[in-house]
Amino acid sequence: MTGTATSRTPAARPGALTEEAARERIIAAADELFYGRGVQNTGMDEIRGAAGVSLKRLYQLFPSKEALVEQMLLERHRAWTEGMEVAAAGAPDAVGALLAIYDYLAGWFRQENFRGCAFINCFGEMGSTSPRIAAVVRRHKSDFQEFVARLVSDAGAPPSLAPQLALLAEGAQTTAAIAGTDESAGQARNAAQTLIRVALTA
Amino acid sequence: MTGTATSRTPAARPGALTEEAARERIIAAADELFYGRGVQNTGMDEIRGAAGVSLKRLYQLFPSKEALVEQMLLERHRAWTEGMEVAAAGAPDAVGALLAIYDYLAGWFRQENFRGCAFINCFGEMGSTSPRIAAVVRRHKSDFQEFVARLVSDAGAPPSLAPQLALLAEGAQTTAAIAGTDESAGQARNAAQTLIRVALTA
DNA sequence: CAGCAGTGAGAACGATCGTTCTCCTGGCCG
DNA sequence: CGGCCAGGAGAACGATCGTTCTCACTGCTG
Secondary structure (H helix, E strand, C coil): CCCCCCCCCCCCCCCCCCHHHHHHHHHHHHHHHHHHHCCCCCCHHHHHHHHCCCHHHHHHHCCCHHHHHHHHHHHHHHHHHHHHHHHHHCCCCHHHHHHHHHHHHHHHHCCCCCCCCHHHHHHHHHCCCCHHHHHHHHHHHHHHHHHHHHHHHHCCCCCCHHHHHHHHHHHHHHHHHHHCCCHHHHHHHHHHHHHHHHHHHC | CCCCCCCCCCCCCCCCCCHHHHHHHHHHHHHHHHHHHCCCCCCHHHHHHHHCCCHHHHHHHCCCHHHHHHHHHHHHHHHHHHHHHHHHHCCCCHHHHHHHHHHHHHHHHCCCCCCCCHHHHHHHHHCCCCHHHHHHHHHHHHHHHHHHHHHHHHCCCCCCHHHHHHHHHHHHHHHHHHHCCCHHHHHHHHHHHHHHHHHHHC
């Protein structure tokens, strides 16, 4: 606003990172550390080190730790939504799309850095002190509910099936995180199959 | 050990609390504060204030914050197990006992201080840094799995039903916590009813 | 009655951490 | 070529917090 008319992008500095690149590296570092170790067990200094930026740059792009957590959750939400939609789109039919949810979860659970749902973890850690974070988490969960409801509708099943299938997915996530195994995905898938079959033949 | 032969209980001091009473008050305060606000958002000083004991006494009874968290979780585990067993025992038959799980959850969700499963919350907050806490959480969840498995066996249903019903209970807890409503209990109950019916008529 | 053991109240300590500030270096524009 | 602005590295600051220590007191024991 107050700049001169020639507000060129400083961008292409040789040794330095472009703003976009710095943003991405910071978010990636925040995701790995916050998710892997917990938000409160990770200092901003560690994020800086892992991202390879200066503290100044870090605070220039994200005004506070809370804002960084929020942005990393939003990015995770984007990736989750995209992953779910791709998985559903690859299924042969509407019922297959619903079951694909649990196959997607199974693949996630098998990743060695899997530590449960980042949203649930952050909610437990900051939900009571940060309304912004709590809102992002609620939004994520309600978006997932809507996603499942859409697939249920496509399959021609009654709407009451959707929250039931969502509960199975939620339970599978926390169970896999705590037990440290991926079997809950298959169990949820089997239960979902039964519920879908009954709902469709009613 | 090194005390004199007359190791009497100092117990009945007029103004002071007995060791047992202090323990209970501390655990109660820890439960309320740790659960309501998160472990890391609660200082030992606040626990002391809420329990009405001195810091010295507090550290004498619980050698560290981690130990206090562990003991409060163990107490919660006891209360949860007892509540579940009472709820199941009050049901007319084995299927009713399984469904009573979700009624018990519904009652819990409606409590105004409900903030999700304390074990999941603590796991997210300390699971990666405290093996002791992680172990208590895993034990709690596996005990619940066994409890459900026993009821499923009593009902004459195949063992594969048990983890499915447990997933519904887990999902209902996190969903209720984040959404702030109790409807997930009813949804889980309905889904459970369907799964049980199918499992028994197979 | 003298002494001691345990206690309450709270100060003190050491560490951590979120955030800001200082200093310095190196391109870019005029 | 000289001033200027952006950025990097890291020190510094202020607050919080887990844990321990000090000190005065009280009720019991011998």
